[in-house]
Amino acid sequence: MGWFLQNAWLIPLLPLIGFVVITLTPIQRNRNASAWLATLLMVGATIIALGTTVEVAGGVKIAADGAVAAHTEEGHAIEPAADKGAGHGFEWRDPNIVRTIRWAPAGGDVSFTMGYIIDPAVAAMLVMVTITATCIHLFSVGYMAHDPRQARFFSFISLFTAAMLAMVMASNLLLFFMAWEIMGLCSYLLIGFWYDKNYADPNQITPRQAAIKAFITTRIGDVLFMIGLAWLWTEAGTLELGTGPGQVFNPALLERLAATTTGIGISAATGIALLIFSGTIGKSAQFPLHVWLPDAMEGPTPVSALIHAATMVSAGVFLTARTFPIFQVGDALPVVATIGAFTALFAALIAVGQFDIKRILAYSTLSQLGFMVAALGIGGWVAAMFHLLTHAFFKALLFLGSGSVIHGMEATVGHDSNTAQDIRNMGGLRRFMPVTFLAYMAGFLALVGFPGFAGFWSKDEILADAFRANTLVWGVLSLASLLTAFYMTRQIMVVFFGTFRGHHPRQQPYAFVSHDDHRHEAHDPHESPWTMTAPLVILALFAVFAGVVNLPFDGFHHLADFFGQEAGKLNLLVMGISGAIAIGGIVLGWLVYRNAFVSSAEEADPLERMMPGVFTVLNRKFYVDELYAATVGAAAAVLTRIWTWLDEQVIDRVVIETGRFTRFLGQVNFILDDALLNDGADLMATGTQVAGDRTRRTTTGKVQDYVALAFAGAVVLGVLYLYLVR
Structure with missing residues (x-):
């Protein structure tokens, strides 16, 4: 008992070993060996993460001297002001284990430490990240099989995953920020992985341009985040996570931060919280720093899944959740709720007018991240974390499913991403790719919040918290939910139903410039190999059943009990409205798109015919770029x-x-x-x-x-x- 907690440091170390071995040894010359080494190391990390979570759930607690003790349910509540719209409240729970070493002196008796901390929130994140990352690694074995730089790809995603895991486990905000920046570097390398890819269309962004755009945009938030950490260090003299003396959530320190007024009229707690939240805006692509995420689709599809599900964007939400006690004592939560709710609706509107299968999912990710951020803004900490976990599974499923669709389409239309990813060139794919279709449907129903699927339970909890705390936020999120059901039904109808249009694809205004521009017009799309479909099946099971970990019924609040937080209350009215919204959006989408693109891929979108001006604005993303x-x-x-x-x-x-x-x-x-x-x-x-x-x-x-x-x-x-x- 306690072995997994004591050896949890192996979880980020295993993928880091994969990065080092693939990068520095001759194994990089063997593409299959590199791919399977990275995948098997991720399987090992997943096993340790699962064991760690089992021990946390079992109440195992490791003292500083290594003694195993029974877990005590002690928590430290940070009481926010009554008018800040707090949800059920939040209590920082004492961790199950903390292991640190002295790393660097910082003057006097103060020094920075390096180490890891495991508590229920960290354990849940470790399980989510390792399972989704393992599925993405396995999918990549098939998806990247013919890429000449396959070993380089697995080297990068191994480092990416190791950085995310290290960030989740970090015992202090300095190590958190270091791992955060390594992820930023890896995202730059992975988005621009096909750096030699060019387009004849001068207005179309290339992978290397998308990588630069992502790196520069997220740096804006990162710089502000770093300033917030410097301010917190100046005030507290520490960046250690915890409520004890010399730690950033110490009640006396938080009270002093809330009472300290700055020259611009806000408290130090509010200023620090807003600067930290700037990091979330950048990493989680919230308005106005959202513009990098859709263009990140220029990277390989497994990268899209990794960025949009297990890592990167989830890191921003986790940052706010991890530093939530600072937000509770300040006045930053209304700002958080406003930005989150606006992004949820804004991105959902844009998704309605997109034709690229991956970009539709990208804007869907922006919208769902807005739900999580808004939930944190109204104090729904458990609801935000619940949706973060379920969304990771079904959004990874959808992105990998889109990769399977693209892989099948390339057999017919070639490797022109403009053609292979355009939903107008698809249609009827359920007949050619039945496994992909069924798995994709599970992700679709989970995303739109269809009753019984994982997304229904987690999104409904956010809406229930919003209905109780802020009716305006609830209304905006409900409208975003309706749009989600509508644009995802649009995608499903156009991609998987109707007649296949890939043999006569839509003519592009510019010729595609690539060394691999070939077409196979005699071939129909085909199902993907088992290395790509097996992860889809695994993630589909999570999309269906992951919601049972936190049902809104008495005795079934397992996730809230695991976190040691107060559970949300059942609201039958909100639940009924949520289910009606999902079903209504699906019906509306079916009515509009049931006969779309029947005869030709060149047809205009039905919504474009009905509202050409509005559709153009949505298609051009409100002209923000x-x-x-x-x-x-x-x-x-x-x-x-x-x-x-x-x-x-x-x-x-x-x-x-x-x-x-x-x-x-x-x-x-x-x-x-x-x-x-x-x-x-x-x-x-x-x-x-x-x-x-x-x-x-x-x-x-x-x-x-x-x-x-x-x-x-x-x-x-x-x-x-x-x-x-x-």
Whole structure:
């Protein structure tokens, strides 16, 4: 008992070993060996994560001296003000194990530590991340089988997963931030994995451009997050997680942060919380930093699943959930709820007008993340974490399912992503890909919140909390739920029903530029290999049954009890409305799209025919990218030109003239050194030598010579005396 908790450090270490081995050893030359090594190491991490969670659920608690003790249900409640719309409240529970080592001194007796902490929230996240990441690894074995850089791909996703796991387990916010930044680097590398891919359409973003866009956009939130950590360190002198002395959630410290007023009229707790939440806005792609996530679809589809499900975007929500006590004592929660609710509706509207199968799911992810953020904003901590966990499974399923669809479509239309991912070129795929279809339907029903599926229970709990705490937020989220059911039904109807249109795909305005631009028009789409369908089946089971861990009935609040938090209450009215919204959205989508694209992929979208202006706005994503290009992008271009002028006309000239002046001084110095120091010294030496030689010649040893010299000297002295002295 306690072995898994004591060895939980192996969970991030195993995928990290995969990264090191694949990157630095000859195994990288064998693509299959690299793929299976990374996958098997993830299986090992999953087993340890499951064992760790079982021990946490069993009440195992490891003391600092290694003694195994019974878990105590002690918690530390942070009481928010009554007018902040808190949900059921939140209590920081004492962890089951904390293991740290002294890492770096920080002045005086203070030092940064490095270590891990396991509590119920961490255990739940570990299970979710490892299971979904393992399924994504296995799917990638088949999906990336023919890619010449397959080993490089598995190296990157192994490091990505290791960073996410390390972030979840981090015992302090500094280590949390370090792992957070490693994920940012990995996302850059993975989104731009096909960096040599180009398009003839100059307006279409390429993978390398998408990678840069994601990296720069998320850095905005990360910088603000880092400033928040620096401010918290200044106030607290620590970044250690916990409620004890010298830890950031210490009640006395939180009370002081809430009472400290800044120069702009907000408390220190509010300022720190807003800066930390900026990290969430960037990583979880909330408005206005949402623009990077849809373009991240330029990476391989398993990357999309990894970013949108197990890692990256989930990290942002987890950050706010992990630092929730700071939010409770400040006034940042209304801002969190507003941004989350707005993003949920805004992204759902955009998804209605998209045609790329992956981008529809990307905007769906933005919307669902908005649900989680809004739940945290109204105090529904358990509801947010519940939806975070269930969403990871069914959204990973949907993205991997879209990858299976794309893989099947490429047999007919070739590897042009514009064609293979356009839902207008699909249709009737349920006949060609039955396993993918059934699994995708499970993910679809879970996402739209169809009664009985995982997404219904987790989304309903968010809506129930919102109905009780903030009616406006509930209304916005309910409308977003209706749109979710509508646009996902649109996707299902166009992709899997009707007639197959891939043999005569929609003509693209630009030719695709690629070294692998081939088409197989004689072939129908085909089902994917078992390495791709097996993960779909596993994730489909979670999409169906994962919701049972936290049913809203007495005695079935297993997840809330596991977290040690107060469970949500059953609200039959909200549950009925939620079910009606899901079914209504499905029916509406069926009515609009049941006869869509019947004869040709060139047909206009039914919604476009009904509301062409509105549909264009949605298809162009409310022109946010164009707005940013016209404002931030234009300002950056102007600043770039100014900087270029300063660099060329000022800095370069200063450097050049400084170089010339330095060269002149060097020439002067050379002249002085050569003419005076070197030649002068040589001349003195030569003169001394000549004088000595001449003097030596006067020493002849002859008396008559000495007498002659003495006489000459006497004559000279006499002359000097007569003419000078007298």
